Amino acid sequence: MGKVHEPLCILDENCPLRQMFDLVGDRWTSSVLFVIGEDVKRYSDLQRQIPGVSKKMLTQTLRRLEQAGLVSRKVYPVVPPRTEYRLTAMGKSILQPVTALADWAVKHQSELKVMRKKHDAKE
Amino acid sequence: MGKVHEPLCILDENCPLRQMFDLVGDRWTSSVLFVIGEDVKRYSDLQRQIPGVSKKMLTQTLRRLEQAGLVSRKVYPVVPPRTEYRLTAMGKSILQPVTALADWAVKHQSELKVMRKKHDAKE
DNA sequence: CGGTATCCTAAAAGATACTG
């Protein structure tokens, strides 16, 4: 009773939460996961649907997600080349939390916009 | 029928999803939100519970969250100073998605560890 | 205690060119 401030956990390097936050803390990770979603996407699809991402960043993000076991990559040895990306089972399971985030964003977008305006006005 | 690949949305600068992903894409944002949680935290509490964050980064993250309307800051004009941080109503509402992410991380931590081992072994 | 201000380096990211 009356016990407060007892930390739930310490977010150090080995904490799975911290690793998670670092993963989605990669600028393009959430976008890539979200855009692939349940679909199959080609490299160029991703580039088009995530404006502002460079080839370098897109490739880097995809490789990282592949290594984490969230994304699978299938290359067809044809010319011109064709590469397909999709989420693995584990990748699909992360879609729910990511989508929850996205839903939140949509729900609160006007509120957020107001705050941003207020802030911009001040400077 | 047979219609595929129609993008759900384009994640450009004005897209609320993109703004959300950019927000949690800040390295310390999720950690700070998660650690404050339903509690009241002092600056030094946060520093202690998020090892690795520097004053600079912590302050920057807190200011950003304040401006976004997710965190409120209360300064007591006493000496030594005392500052309290807590989540606003909107801030608390984002806790659910963030917690969903955290839960996912805990649930899949062993799977993720295996993938990391596999990858480390290859180089 | 809860910050700023300043400097400085390392890492991230952009631009461009090239390739199977």
Add this chain to the structure above:
DNA sequence: CAGTATCTTTTAGGATACCG
């Protein structure tokens, strides 16, 4: 089309010192 390689620039972030 789907990348890689190289180079340059920008930015993030750490270290340190200082302040009310």
